Amino acid sequence: MEFGFFERALIEAVLAGGVAGLVGTFVVLRRRAFFTTALTHATFPGAVVAAVLGISVVLGAAVFSVLLVALMTLISRVREQGAQVAAGVVLTFGFALGALLQSANPSLPISVESYLVGSILTVGWGEITLTAVMFAIAALVIATRGRHLVFSTVDELGYRAAGYRPWVAEATIVALIAGTVVVIMPAIGAILAIALIVGPAVAARQLVSSTNAVLLLAPVIGAASAVIGVIASREWSIAPGGAITVVVAIVVGLAVAIGRMLPSRPSLAPRPQPSPTPRTLVGS
Secondary structure (H helix, E strand, C coil): CCCCHHHHHHHHHHHHHHHHHHHHHHHHHCCCHHHHHHHHHHHHHHHHHHHHHCCCHHHHHHHHHHHHHHHHHHHHCCCCCCHHHHHHHHHHHHHHHHHHHHHHCCCCCCCCHHHHHCCHHHCCHHHHHHHHHHHHHHHHHHHHHHHHHHHHHHCHHHHHHCCCCHHHHHHHHHHHHHHHHHHHHHHHCCCCHHHHHHHHHHHHHHHCCCHHHHHHHHHHHHHHHHHHHHHHHHHHCCCHHHHHHHHHHHHHHHHHHHHHHCCCCCCCCCCCCCCCCHHHHCCC
16 A cells, blocks of 8 residues: 555654653653753754764754753752753753754755754654654553652652662653654654643643543544644645644643533642651651
């Protein structure tokens, strides 16, 4: 069976929306949205460098994502700084570096705008395969380690007290986020990817009450939103990346409205981590 560009775009939409919704659940639960935004922008200079060198755009984005995650980690450990400051620095640095490299190489063989807003209608089987592999990896990790990831998310002190190492769970989630950002960037874009990663999980949290249910529903919402966006782009001759983002925003709005009409449900947000008090320290 011969698949045209539109059929390939639909396949990529299902896979990209699915993996974004799945991994995005932990982005939302661990409040890593700003970190993820910084990471999406950090892939931009990597894509430009890859185009200049004539190598895989995905490879360039992956290398830069690793470098800038390391940079964010170093900045966040500076005294009196934190993760939000680190993400803000890397976000602006990455985007500015990409713009600078693009202006220094005006004759790039690939439109730089496609890195920013995506080009899902031009994806090939190579990009689709990478997205499918990332989806499979994320599903496997969450299926086998999901309980640990959730435990470390909702009760880090309890997780540590149980003898586990929180940094392992954190590193696993960061790796999943980085991998997801890299593989969906060619289709969704460096700027718009954050909507597809965060939006479905936000919508799912308004409709269901358990983390497991969110993990099941968010990929469905992500895939459906991406497919609807691609179809809308063909029907009305609009940019598919923008259409997908608008659909996600509408779905989130509808989910919030529906969620307000549902009975109150327990929060899935991480529990606050109280500071030890003298009473606690003496074991009273």
